[in-house]
Amino acid sequence: NFMLTQPHSVSESPGKTVTISCTRSSGSIASNYVQWYQQRPGSAPTTVIYEDNQRPSGVPDRFSGSIDSSSNSASLTISGLKTEDEADYYCQSYDSSNQLGVFGGGTKLTVL
């Protein structure tokens, strides 16, 4: 089993760029795809990035994902921040040892 660690919170101003990290505790980050979900208060999560760096249709190209094997981490980058991007963001990967998904603890993004 492994854990995914995210910063508890990040904040940035509108129009700027923010990057949220997700570090895998053991095993290679490249072993299994990483997804990123956005969750606004009172709503279900929605996918913003899947399979490391793919955007579902309808997600603006301001959202991008990447993985870095040297730091064993994944990153979600949001450019041209808008107030509507304010939400909780969760990274997620797959644990082959128990055949289940595993989530990071979530990062609260504040756009102020």
Next chain:
Amino acid sequence: EVQLVESGGGLVQPGGSLRLSCAASGFTFSSYWMSWVRQAPGKGLEWVANIKQDGSEKYYVDSVKGRFTISRDNAKNSLYLQMNSLRAEDTAVYYCARDTPLYSGYAGYWGQGTLVTVSS
């Protein structure tokens, strides 16, 4: 349009049982892995269980093994979660999620969730 609609949540006493349902539409249900994910109040997301297209493979998080059972009825386009011996720590919003045809581990679509409260 993909739609997942959960039902069956509510208030139940510790030790009690509840059966959650998820009605799927807008896609070929029998072609996808399906999962249940929960979120305790004010907390993060936790993957609870998943099930293969034909029900031949099912996996559970350790904390619910032996108490929860995931199942599906492809003829009714429905996913279920039977929850027995419920504990206070099972209190959460339970989401039904659609995985992919090839593998579980990417919850591409989510329902709106159903709240389960375990309390005396």
